[in-house]
Amino acid sequence: GQNIDQPTEMTATEGAIVQINCTYQTSGFNGLFWYQQHAGEAPTFLSYNVLDGLEEKGRFSSFLSRSKGYSYLLLKELQMKDSASYLCAVSRDYKLSFGAGTTVTVRA
Amino acid sequence: DTAVSQTPKYLVTQMGNDKSIKCEQNLGHDTMYWYKQDSKKFLKIMFSYNNKELIINETVPNRFSPKSPDKAHLNLHINSLELGDSAVYFCASSPPPMGYTFGSGTRLTVV
Numbered sequence: 185g186q187n188i189d190q191p192t193e194m195t196a197t198e199g200a201i202v203q204i205n206c207t208y209q210t211s212g213f214n215g216l217f218w219y220q221q222h223a224g225e226a227p228t229f230l231s232y233n234v235l236d237g238l239e240e241k242g243r244f245s246s247f248l249s250r251s252k253g254y255s256y257l258l259l260k261e262l263q264m265k266d267s268a269s270y271l272c273a274v275s276r277d278y279k280l281s282f283g284a285g286t287t288v289t290v291r292a
Numbered sequence: 293d294t295a296v297s298q299t300p301k302y303l304v305t306q307m308g309n310d311k312s313i314k315c316e317q318n319l320g321h322d323t324m325y326w327y328k329q330d331s332k333k334f335l336k337i338m339f340s341y342n343n344k345e346l347i348i349n350e351t352v353p354n355r356f357s358p359k360s361p362d363k364a365h366l367n368l369h370i371n372s373l374e375l376g377d378s379a380v381y382f383c384a385s386s387p388p389p390m391g392y393t394f395g396s397g398t399r400l401t402v403v
Contacts, residue, residue, distance in 0.1 A: 217391045226382060226394040227335070269333060273391075279348055280325075280392060282335040 188283035190272050195289045196262055204257045204286045206272030214275040218246050218257045221269045221285065230270075231257070262290045295319050298383045298395035305373055306403055312369045313398045315383030322387065323347075324366040326358060329380040329397075341366055373402045 187209045196202040208216070215234040219227035233239055233248035233255060245258040259266055269285040298315040305311055317324060325348075326338040340348035341360040355371045366383060380399050384392035 219391075221333075226396050227392075229391045229393070232391055271335065275391075279337055279340065280386075281337070284332065284334050 188272055188274055188281060190270075190283040190286045192284070193287045193289070195291060198262055198264060198290055198292050200262050202259045202262060202288060204259075204270050204272075204288070206255045206257070206283060208253050208255070208272070208274050208283075210253070210274050210276055210281075212276040213250065214277065216246075216248055216255050217273040217275065217280065218244075218255075219271040219273060219282075221271060223268075227271055259288070264290050264292065266290050294396075296383055296385055296393050296395040298381075298398055300398060301396065302399050302401075304401045304403065307373055307375060309373050310369070310371045311373060311400070312367055313381055313383075313400075314365070314367045315395055316365050317383075317385040317393070317395075318364065319385055319393060321385040321393075322363055323385060324360065324363070325384045325386070325392065326366065326368050327382045327384060327394075329382060331379070335382070339366075339368075370400075373400075375402050378402045 190206045218230040221227040231246035238247045243260045248255045267290045269287050271285045272283040273280045296317045323342045325340045327335050329335045338352050339358045343363050344360045357369045360366045378401050380397045382397050383395040386392045
């Protein structure tokens with residue numbers, strides 16, 4: 185099975201940086217994903233890590249350490265529109281298992 | 293063109309009724325899924341089909357029956373609806389092991 189843990193809530197100021205941590209335990213691993221979900225909408229793909237290291241995509245970066253079962257999503261230059269839930273998900277075979285999500289609130 | 297489309301977007305129905313949710317993807321993906329997102333926003337997998345074959349069936353009551361007439365469609369039929377079935381149901385598709393593309397969700401309310 186998979187245990188995926190991430191903080192429930194985080195608050196940050198516009199223009200700041202926020203780091204959302206995710207730890208997981210899994211008996212198999214095909215990759216780790218981060219999704220963004222705005223209230224009332226579908227989750228949308230942000231990033232994918234399958235090898236250790238940092239993947240950078242604009243203001244968003246994601247890091248993976250497979251030996252530690254650890255990932256983080258880094259959001260830079262926060263904007264009000266970044267207020268959303270961020271979901272960590274671990275892929276194994278055909279299945280993507282999600283954490284409970286971290287609600288990020290960006291304040292002016 | 294919507295990549296993964298599901299209908300209806302909202303569904304309000306009485307306990308005991310039978311209802312269906314439809315999903316279609318035009319991405320050419322082999323694998324489709326149904327996920328349930330409860331009031332605590334936790335997304336949990338229910339079913340997965342690969343090329344019309346059921347490959348994942350999590351611990352879901354047998355009142356829920358998925359059907360995949362072809363690899364572009366995956367429908368979900370729910371019999372004898374209960375209050376606890378109220379949730380948002382998301383359809384998704386993927387080329388495994390890559391990430392999913394989600395449909396816009398169906399908000400089911402059982403009264």
